[in-house]
Amino acid sequence: MIRPQLAIAGLTACFGCQLTLLNCEAELPDIADRFNFTYFPMGMSSPDITADFDAALVEGAVSTPCDLETLVTLRNRSRLLIAIGTCAIFGGVAAMCNEEPRSRLLRTVYGPAADGLASFNPAPLERFVTVDFAVTGCPPERGELLATLAALLRGTFPALPAYPVCLECRSRENACLLIERNEPCLGPVTRAGCNARCPAMAVHCEGCRGPVAEANVAAELELLIAKGVSREELVRRLRRFCPEWDYEQRA
Amino acid sequence: MSSVLKISPLTRVEGHGTVHVHFADGRFDRVELAFVEAPRLFEALLVGKRFDELPEIICRICSICSSVHRVTSLYAIEQAFGVEVNQQTELHRELIVNGGQIESHALHLFCLVLPDYYGLRGFADLATVAPGLLQAGLRLKAAGNLIQEMVGGRLIHPANLLIGGLGKPLTTAGLHRLRSALQEVLPVAADAIEQFASPLLAEVSLPFPSFMAVANRPSHSGGEIVCGNGSSFPIVDYRNRLTETIVPHSHAKQCTVSGESPTVGALARLNLGARLGPVAIASLNRHGQKLVGDGITANSLAQAVELLAAVERALEIVELLLAAPPTDCMQVAVTPCQGTGTAAMEAPRGTLIHHFAFDSRGICTATDIITPTAINQGAMERDLGLMARSLEGVDRQELARQLEMLVRAYDPCISCAVH
Ligand code: SF4
Numbered sequence: 001m002i003r004p005q006l007a008i009a010g011l012t013a014c015f016g017c018q019l020t021l022l023n024c025e026a027e028l029p030d031i032a033d034r035f036n037f038t039y040f041p042m043g044m045s046s047p048d049i050t051a052d053f054d055a056a057l058v059e060g061a062v063s064t065p066c067d068l069e070t071l072v073t074l075r076n077r078s079r080l081l082i083a084i085g086t087c088a089i090f091g092g093v094a095a096m097c098n099e100e101p102r103s104r105l106l107r108t109v110y111g112p113a114a115d116g117l118a119s120f121n122p123a124p125l126e127r128f129v130t131v132d133f134a135v136t137g138c139p140p141e142r143g144e145l146l147a148t149l150a151a152l153l154r155g156t157f158p159a160l161p162a163y164p165v166c167l168e169c170r171s172r173e174n175a176c177l178l179i180e181r182n183e184p185c186l187g188p189v190t191r192a193g194c195n196a197r198c199p200a201m202a203v204h205c206e207g208c209r210g211p212v213a214e215a216n217v218a219a220e221l222e223l224l225i226a227k228g229v230s231r232e233e234l235v236r237r238l239r240r241f242c243p244e245w246d247y248e249q250r251a
Numbered sequence: 252m253s254s255v256l257k258i259s260p261l262t263r264v265e266g267h268g269t270v271h272v273h274f275a276d277g278r279f280d281r282v283e284l285a286f287v288e289a290p291r292l293f294e295a296l297l298v299g300k301r302f303d304e305l306p307e308i309i310c311r312i313c314s315i316c317s318s319v320h321r322v323t324s325l326y327a328i329e330q331a332f333g334v335e336v337n338q339q340t341e342l343h344r345e346l347i348v349n350g351g352q353i354e355s356h357a358l359h360l361f362c363l364v365l366p367d368y369y370g371l372r373g374f375a376d377l378a379t380v381a382p383g384l385l386q387a388g389l390r391l392k393a394a395g396n397l398i399q400e401m402v403g404g405r406l407i408h409p410a411n412l413l414i415g416g417l418g419k420p421l422t423t424a425g426l427h428r429l430r431s432a433l434q435e436v437l438p439v440a441a442d443a444i445e446q447f448a449s450p451l452l453a454e455v456s457l458p459f460p461s462f463m464a465v466a467n468r469p470s471h472s473g474g475e476i477v478c479g480n481g482s483s484f485p486i487v488d489y490r491n492r493l494t495e496t497i498v499p500h501s502h503a504k505q506c507t508v509s510g511e512s513p514t515v516g517a518l519a520r521l522n523l524g525a526r527l528g529p530v531a532i533a534s535l536n537r538h539g540q541k542l543v544g545d546g547i548t549a550n551s552l553a554q555a556v557e558l559l560a561a562v563e564r565a566l567e568i569v570e571l572l573l574a575a576p577p578t579d580c581m582q583v584a585v586t587p588c589q590g591t592g593t594a595a596m597e598a599p600r601g602t603l604i605h606h607f608a609f610d611s612r613g614i615c616t617a618t619d620i621i622t623p624t625a626i627n628q629g630a631m632e633r634d635l636g637l638m639a640r641s642l643e644g645v646d647r648q649e650l651a652r653q654l655e656m657l658v659r660a661y662d663p664c665i666s667c668a669v670h
Pocket of ligand 1: 165166167169170174175176177178179185186187188196199204205
């Protein structure tokens with residue numbers, strides 16, 4: 001079997017998506033055997049970004065000219081470009097205050113020195129290049145990443161869940177935090193695949209996997225506002241991982 | 252004639268960094284260590300958020316140290332609101348921080364540093380050249396991750412650790428599972444130390460570091476930070492002691508204490524007298540000599556000793572939790588009020604400080620985050636300069652290799668440093 005050439009890169013992010021790959025401890029030797037890590041600065045020295053890649057896995061949002069250069073280079077060099085993690089797909093945490101002027105955020109941290117910094121609003125990869133496949137999550141689930149690598153070896157992509165977290169949560173028979181405890185759980189509008197990790201610990205879903213397709217955002221807001229949660233808080237929570245929601249959207 | 256040796260990107264480290272060595276007329280001139288990581292501006296993002304949102308956001312600063320970021324923020328917020336948590340919550344927090352330490356040190360030692368001992372590109376080559384050692388490291392790493400996943404509910408960015416308590420405590424069955432996993436890797440951790448006892452770096456005389464670490468007692472917010480020269484200061488006083496300056500070539504601020512660039516991390520902790528269990532003390536006694544006198548060189552060895560110590564301590568905590576009577580309510584009521592909170596903890600790479608100010612509704616009005624790699628930045632750049640000067644005349648490729656290994660000895664976490 002030929003060994004696919006991989007590029008694994010991080011842009012504006014926490015390196016959690018790349019670490020998730022290294023966290024597949026049981027599978028890592030096997031993965032090393034089946035793929036060439038031609039460009040993976042976090043894991044391997046002498047990275048070669050000028051190679052021809054079969055797939056580039058890119059973590060993080062785009063917020064600097066340097067990010068953009070890496071992204072465009074990888075898009076040009078790679079047959080497939082795969083966005084890994086919420087930041088690459090939706091913008092993620094770094095984008096949560098995108099409605100505020102970037103210069104003000106920069107000045108809060110760096111003072112007047114901020115003016116020399118090349119930094120723009122963190123944006124998802126799709127804003128700049130064509131993305132062939134996406135594995136969401138903050139961080140992504142190890143299983144979904146492994147399924148993607150396994151599928152790559154067979155020249156395809158896996159089918160990942162396209163339904164909301166509630167579906168997994170109900171099948172685990174958790175007590176519903178939204179209905180029974182009036183908590184601002186984002187499970188109804190968030191893409192599943194995590195097996196409702198947080199609600200299973202009685203912690204409401206923070207929406208880290210981003211919006212599910214056809215999310216009934218308007219109903220979620222109405223339901224929670226009726227329960228006494230402020231719209232301001234809900235919008236703030238929704239924006240934590242994805243700055244652009246359609247608050248009027250109904251399924 | 253001037254020329255520049257560019258190491259870009261730095262590899263086998265967490266985050267985006269570069270080293271530029273400037274030469275004038277063939278002689279070493281100066282070195283620039285640049286953390287070019289894109290700033291995510293966490294200190295600005297957190298302003299305007301409600302107190303209970305902070306831990307969930309702040310752990311995203313870094314994947315490798317997400318557990319300790321989360322726990323440090325909890326202590327800082329609890330200090331602001333006068334909240335004290337029960338013993339079991341404390342133990343869960345200490346357990347996950349040890350789990351993070353195991354994972355982080357194992358990753359660094361076995362996946363990022365070990366390839367240098369064999370002259371390899373990385374972990375993927377180890378899989379064929381030294382599969383047994385790689386497996387040993389991955390088993391240790393998996394044990395640390397098992398702790399993080401079981402206590403935190405997710406192995407990066409834990410969700411189960413809350414202000415005033417816990418979502419769901421570990422079950423007896425879960426504790427038994429952790430106990431057997433940790434018992435299995437304890438001898439692996441003990442054996443690993445020998446591997447990292449021999450130095451990697453060229454023999455260059457590096458200055459004795461100005462060590463700094465959080466004192467073991469009494470608490471993460473009420474405690475002290477101790478320095479190698481015997482001085483110490485209360486955590487809440489950190490702003491008057493640590494000076495942060497913006498350097499034009501790096502996105503991370505540089506830290507100094509009384510004009511000196513401190514060194515934090517495993518080597519600092521061991522030199523400043525960290526509390527260790529008997530198994531770790533025995534190994535420290537065997538190798539202790541090597542931990543002094545060679546600058547940062549022995550930091551990997553110090554991490555290997557700490558890896559063993561963390562497995563040992565995690566086992567102790569599991570026993571304590573097994574012996575403790577189960578409590579139903581793990582959650583203390585939290586009422587926000589106007590105030591500030593500061594906490595400091597030892598993250599895998601050294602001292603981590605979180606500081607928050609809140610208004611009367613518990614909305615965050617100001618934040619300050621100081622991370623270990625930002626603290627180490629100055630010492631790292633100084634040592635790079637010293638090494639480049641001493642190795643003048645050595646061919647550029649070898650110089651680059653040595654400088655990269657020196658950076659790796661510090662185990663930088665650049666996404667933390669810039670945040
Ligand atoms: S707890 Fe949250 S995720 Fe679970 S069913 Fe209720 S709303 Fe959905």
